[in-house]
Amino acid sequence: MDSTLFIVQLINGIQYGLVLFLIASGLTLVFGVMGILNLAHGSMYMVGAYLAWYFVQHTGSFALSAFISAVIALCIGVVVERTLIRQLYRRNHLDQVLLTIGMIFVFNALQSLLWGNDPLGVEVPEALAASIPLTGIIEYPVYRIFVAVFCIVVAAAMYYVINKTRLGMLIRAGESNREMVECLGVDISRLYTIVFAIGVMLAAVAGVVAAPISSIVPGMGEHILISCFVVVVIGGMGSIKGAFVGALLVGLVDTFASVLVPELSSMMIYVFMAFVLLLKPQGLFSS
Amino acid sequence: MLFKKRAERLFMWVFFPLALLMPMFLEQNEYYVNKLTTIMILSIFVMSLDYLVGKCGLITLGHAMFYGLGGYLFVILAPEYEAVNFWVYTFYICAISAAIALVIGLLVLRTSGIYMIMITLAFAQMTFYYFSGSIDYGGTDGVFVYVKPETSIFGLSLFDLDNPTHFYYLCLLSLFNTLLFFKVLVRSQFGRVVDAIQVNPGRTTALGYNIFVYKLMSYVVASALGAYAGYLFTLQYGFVNPSMLSWTTSGTALVMLILGGIGSIYGAILGTITYEGLHYTLEHWTEHWMLFMGGLIILMVMVFKKGIAGFLEDLLEKRDGK
Amino acid sequence: MNKKNKIVKKVLVGISVMGLGFGAMAADPNPIKVGVMLPFSGVYGGLGDATRNGLKMALQEHAGELYGRQIEFIEMDTEAQPSRAPEIANSLLNKERADFIVGPVHSGVAMGMIKVLKDKNTIMIIPNAGIDAATGPLCAPNIFRTSFSSWQPSYPMGKIALEQGFKKVITMSWNYGFGKESLAAFEESFESGGGEIVKKILVPFPKTEFQSYLSEIGTIQPDAVFVFFAGGGAVKFVKDYDAMGLKSKIPLLGAGFLTEGTLEAQGVSAEGIQTTLHYADPLDNPENQRFRRDYQTNFGKPSDLYAVQGYDTGLMIASAVKALKGDISDQGALIKALETTEVISPRGAFTFSKAHNPIQNIYLRRVENGENQVIKLAASALEDPARGCKM
């Protein structure tokens, strides 16, 4: 591999990793604060992508669609938390797994009912449709750079919120000690609703942002979900920082494996994960 | 007594005699015999999962890995156009699966709870992708088993696997043996330690037990039986495909398990029958059966936690109480 | 319990009218059972739906020529899950005792079905799955295909690539049967004509993260790229290929599925892509024009390739029933009737090879204004070599 190709692949890997982070961050946030493993997280990603497609069809504006989709996702999050997830706080992981599997079924069925099963696509917004020449022949799409920057902004915002704001303080406290937060006179159930809704919104926003550079198909959620699992397991469940590092590592491993060991590339991230766990059973950044 | 609960005994007395006689009523219709056979095979699979999840507290989302391995190991090991001995290959497949489970268990069981769920899933995905991409084993199209094994022991051949009714009885026998085996295992001295670990791992360590070894043994045993189920499934239609290894197979098995009543062992059979029945009915009723299936699963987790076995037990106990 | 479809009623009406004409004939009161094994949910759901629509449309149009026989459809959702395929096929065979079993879309499911249905007392008609083996080593008297073998649409492209002056080509597809068989067919004709495959990229199925592969293609700079992708993967690939700036520099060739049912989602990125296939929506013949118009009226959406394949399956069944005057109880006669059918399809008339695969025209198409415009006939009456078929 010559050095230009190496650099291009490096960019590819980082860019893919950043998108993975955006999706995985919600999963790990919800788990970290609430102790809930949401298998339906991938479905939220799918819902985001479909919503984006739907609203782009109707409004023609990508930014507006993104906003509406995020708001709808937030509402879905609140409703799901209030009606279903709430029942699970004192239950074991198995019940969480089953309930969220049930949710996957429901979301998939609704998707098929509402939007059909044909592959759909969203055009890249006009302002970002250009490409930058990278080497003699390869250009790099501006939109992908935008996505990368957007993911970094989200990561920075999450870092800020968690470390510098009152909500963040509660989130951190909630991670370490639930009772303590309750003793502080905070309505923990409201905190949970907010956190879960934000988690759902992050997944949906990831779906929206990824919509123009992916194909919107049934089952897209499950596929991405498994990759997210790998990310959060490597990073350490519940750790946002871990998710960030894990996502970048998975992005890079996947990209370089595709080039170096193409036949085995789909297995490589799992092999990598097994390797990490061999050294650190709780992931790289577990608390 | 091996079957202590009334519900259990009731089930044994109703299910097995009925299952034994079933093919006589269904002689005319090969489909139902085959369908019931599939249910038996799935029951063995779900039962092995119940032992892991319900009895050992090891929640896995990757049990399908062994189900698939059972099938693929046969395809890998057996010559393509030659009938091998069923029992010999049962031994091979269980032994190799057990060895694989031993290695994977060493890694997986270092973790617990949510981590274990995800890591077992990851290993299953790894094998799924391996066989999906493998050229030798048909990739996503899968492979055929052209010649089914013969079943002679000491020259005595009891079952002809090409005959659906014979195969049905083989699976029924396997199911009965698996149920008995797990009941004996649960009652055994080994089972005592497993119970202790499930209730209070810290205390058990402090009493001098190496709890890791017990978990590992349980994992190995359950995995080998899961592989046996996969082996039977493969033989039924002579077809192996990576979708046996997919995580939905594991997820569905968990749903069957909780539906039947977790930790009850025999509930696995009830759960499988009910799930398959529901699936069949919903599927014929509406194209959007997933919506109702999903809703049912959610409802079940919310209000029907003990499953059918638990419901039966409560019902009979209440009657006894009066 | 099964979905007895509305069409049964409509067919009945048709028959009562026709009954006057065929008054002398006593119609068999039992309906002809057509089992339908298609995916109605998940990724392949759209394909299954279109195929079913086409199938029903054909049988409805020819309801009057079935010698009084009604058609009963029994629909089963395969969920594109191969491991369930044998069971479902078994239920259609042994429980429903279906006369015809139409399906599937997915090659893995086809394998599972063939395992159960091969040499059994029913007719299996594959309306899509292209796996070569189905009309190759696994061929059987009772297995037919109305679509294509993987080999067929890709083989002519090798010659065309050479004609257009491409000497060094990269081939790429998902690492699964359909993809690998398509690439092999292309290579066969391309290499025999003196072309060189500089690299063959197999992407794990169903991965759709193509960036790293595209970067590699950009570095190698071949004369052209030949790919096999379908559905969601095709959408993603075409868009990524364009966004990386490769489309204008390295021409993209493909098996027709790359731009089939995906053009709307691919948008402008697909413009100019050349593909070969046995059909194209704007194909200029009267059957196709009528078919597309009627389909739009019946189902309120435009038809596609999969609808055509389903339609042809229906035509084939109807013509055999007609040829046998409604009596399909003799399997040998039925197979004979099916084998000799000439299907007057929207894709152009085709007949069946010894291995029961269509002998059909393959067209070269180019995407222009969001449509696959036919450039020329790439191969006329192309027959699959049916390697390994002993029939």
Added chain:
Amino acid sequence: MENNVILETEGLCKYWGGLKALDNLSLAFHDKQLHGIVGPNGAGKSTLLNMLCGHYKPTSGEIIYRGESISSIKPFEFARRGIGRSFQKTNIYTNATCLENCCVAVQRLMGGSFNFFRSRYSQKMLDDIATKALEKVGLAHRRDYIASQISYGEQRQLEIAMVLATSPALLLLDEPMAGMGHEESQLIINLLNTLKKEYCIVLVEHDMDAIFELSDQLTVMVDGQHLVTGSVDEVREDARVKEAYLGQGDEVY
């Protein structure tokens, strides 16, 4: 006369990050003696016990059991060498009978724990040994009760019975009288008085009356540091002890 030393610690330290939970502790525990350990909250008593039974690994220093360093062996191996442990919070199998609780303990010694087929209910000898352990702590009459249904005091007794059932040489008891009424405490005190004739006992306890009554040796710890070790009377007179306790204010005896 001095009995043999069976367990020793040498320069034992445990740091949690920068926090010194236990600093440079060197103690010796003698056979057939009850060694009391007292100190205010956070003195490191539980940390010490947790290291003595292998639950925590020391940051540095050695644990020596009958002349052999056992700092690096696995937790379950401590129990196999005869180090039995009761916990601060009741730690039993709440869903099983008292007998079954003890059987789990006995079975480890008797073997058969890897027997997949032999029924756990057909082991007469095992049941007998377990019953004896229950008798020893005076719980024979509760033999077939479910552990969650007996009183709190009895649960603590049961826990001691379980430890005894493993035939230990050494008992590490973490506040066995915590949360008990006076009468129940007295039962435990009597029990310990009998047991210390047979076993080496390390007792962490907040009940000062009890510990002064029971201890042959007494160690006082403050802030993870060793303050003083000696007989009850020596400790009582020690000025540093008074100061330490007065300084803490809340726990005066």
